[in-house]
Amino acid sequence: MQAGVAEQVAQGIRRILAPNPSAMTGPGTNTYILGHGAGVIVVDPGPAEEQHLATILAALDPTDTVTAILVTHAHNDHSAAAPRLSALTAAPVLAFGDARSGRSPLMQRLADSGFAGGGEGADLSFRPDRQLTDGTVLPCGDTLLRVIHTPGHMGGHICLGFGDVLLSGDHAMGWASSLISPPDGDMAAYMASLDRLMSERWSLMLPGHGPAVPEVAARLQALSDHRRAREAEVLAALRPAPATPTDLTRRIYHDIPPGLHAAAIRNVLAHLIDLAARNVVTCQDIPGPDTIFTRTDSL
Known part of the structure; x- marks a missing residue:
């Protein structure tokens, strides 16, 4: 090309x-x-x-x-x-x-x-x-x-x-x-x-x-x-304790270029919003990069 x-x-x-x-x-x-x-x-x-x-x-x-x-x-x-x-x-x-x-x-x-x-x-x-x-x-x-x-x-x-x-x-x-x-x-x-x-x-x-x-x-x-694998990673990373999309991204994504870090956070957030709509996770505030999410099976 x-x-x-x-x-x-x-x-x-x-x-x-x-x-x-x-x-x-x-x-x-x-x-x-x-x-x-x-x-x-x-x-x-x-x-x-x-x-x-x-x-x-x-x-x-x-x-x-x-x-x-x-x-x-x-x-x-x-x-x-x-x-x-x-x-x-x-x-x-x-x-x-x-x-x-x-x-x-x-x-x-x-x-x-x-x-x-x-x-x-x-x-x-x-x-x-x-x-x-x-x-x-x-x-x-x-x-x-x-x-x-x-x-x-x-x-x-x-x-x-x-x-x-x-x-x-x-x-x-x-x-x-x-x-x-x-x-x-x-x-x-x-x-x-x-x-x-x-x-x-x-x-x-x-x-x-x-x-x-x-x-x-x-x-x-x-x-x-x-x-689907990424969703499973998000849920696994969230199992130990509630966390924000920014925290989860640091745990899940390894060795990505700095210029893609913000995009990775948005992708993780998209998974969490979908999971929240399915009652698999929950959050108290408007979803965002620094919103704390919790697995519902840990409540």
Whole structure:
């Protein structure tokens, strides 16, 4: 993968890597161009970076007409370039909603209580021209593009089925697990969405970051197993005494780069909020990094 170069990664799918590598984005954000000719769809135009926009436009054939710009979720590294690309192509921006859309009642109550996200780059200015719903089907050349609502990483996150190719956004990737940071992220919803994706057969997975994943079923299962193992670690670490997500993260995560420590705390917190909703743990205050959680079987 090389930033600024359009490459064909599957039949009818071109990928362009944005020049925004980081600890959270890996090599950068993947922008996908689906189809050829009169019905081209651009998925995740990426960060507001003029050179990346120029590369997207240069990758289009003279006969290509962009008819839609799809955004899998409203994080800046996926959505920020959408308004500018829309202005340049006259194509509408489509998404499930804005950065606050799709939250579960529990996550909305957390947000209403004053609990905020961890600064993961939500694009609070993002507004799609058209809102998509689960099951929406869009024509794209000779193939239909199917919208799959997959809350978890964000409430309004969507994956896309392009035939039997899964464009998975940030829900599932090959190089890392997804960040789940409440109230934008929801562990219970993430696991349910993962189960839904696992119920279908896919020939290839194209994530929002990192390389293509050919063994889709195995990777989705591995991600599910990883989350269940992490939940077990959280509960085991909580057995000796009540603790905060920050304390638990120090016990569970070993040798992670300092830049990922805050994200790890949010993932542990997401597990604890899910466990609290299932009455496996409890806490007295609004959940946060320094809230003390207790196993209910120790009360």
